[in-house]
Amino acid sequence: MDILSYDFMQRALIVAVLISIITPLIGNIIVLKRLSSVGDALSHSGLAGVAIGLFLGANPIISAVIFSIIAALAIEGIRRSFSAYSEIATAVVLSFGVGIAAVFSGKVPNAANFNTFLFGSIVSISEFEMYVAAVLSIVVIITILILYRELFYITFDEEGAALSGVPVKTVNFIFTILTAIVVSVAARTVGSLVISSLMIIPVACSMIISKSYFTNTILSVVFAFIFTISGLFVSVVYDLKPGGTIVLIGIAVLIILIPFRRK
């Protein structure tokens, strides 16, 4: 437990706990709506925001949040234009994010800092970033709790939800903003390239054993917590990238659980 005496490790642990709660809360809805690729598109757009933020000398997490929100809104807009081929929207936004990130990554004053956002870095979380992550995470958790019934109804049956008076467009818009926030907050610790995995793998694990929507939500948070904390410690002890370590632990658990899937 000596490693917990380091300030950077305490900060990393706090942010990791928050991320392990907020990513599956969002991931649960994304997976059940069958929109798993949206996480990838937003995380790559967030990366573009990081590159631009570093280029302009602004806080990269805040610029990532702004860029991810713009990307999320763009996905919705493009999806309406190509209603029969809505997956085009995520591919276009993902490509745009990668393009911008690639162009600006060569122009950022500190390339090493940019690289920490690709695969995550526990040592690079500043105190300010920890507070930003904490505030944004609390906003996400409270909003998801308040909209729990609406999100369940929309995810299960969007038409039925609209007919029952659920403000579907407003709730979907809020959820899009929350997704963008989560992607940006998680970028620093687990890395932009593996955020969507952290959204999806805990949910995939919980879907194997859960018996209701409620238990699926709780179990996905439990799985994400176990993967994130264990991955964080393993990465520190063996000097590995935390994002990749967290995801690989998750994949290992998923492989172990698959044979137990109910028919």
Added chain:
Amino acid sequence: MSILEVKNLSFSYPDKKILEDVSFEVEEGDFVCIVGTNGTGKSTLLKLILNILKPDSGEIKIKNIPSKQFDKYEEIAYVSQKATGFNKSFPATVREVVSAGLYSKTGMFHFNRAKDKKAVERAIERVGLTEYADKMIGKLSGGQQQRVFVAKALVNDPDMIFLDEPTVGIDIKAVDSICCLLGELNTAGITVIMVTHDISSVLYHSNKVLMLSEDGKANMTDSKTFNSETVMSHLHHNHNKEG
């Protein structure tokens, strides 16, 4: 007492006229079956009544309130044709799905209380699925899933229930079971308005039949005078017109 009034209703899609000058009334306690061949606007008519679609002209009143202004959605319920088309691997229990139906009554910022939970259990009991309340909905048979959606519709104790093809895609035994359930609900005082292809439900359970024809017209008859001969002559008439 009239619970639903439709007067001179017309509706067209950009490429096709669907309903023209349709008028009819539904009394409290009626069991109305809406029948007609494919494309005659049966589902469209339900969507117009429920304000999901806007009519070109005409007037619709639910409980004497113009449908555009009607907002007592807890008093009416709708089981969509798409209801059973949900993602079968969705991890939701029967109880969770039925609870979602409470939303039209409770609205936002509401946490289910003891009386809400009681309403959910009662609705599940009414459709005979108490022993399945904690089962995942995707694991049930097609007929049982349709019962879950009827329970979701019943959870707010509505006066009127609209159903769009509730017997499509389920086996004949389940069709019979759903029709009997709707008959029981109607006997208990709920007005039932159902789009269906299933003539047996028309003959055994309904008291009125609204027949839509391809020229956009509608004709409401007493189901006692409605028989398979009427249907055949109607279909034959339309077939000759198409020819």
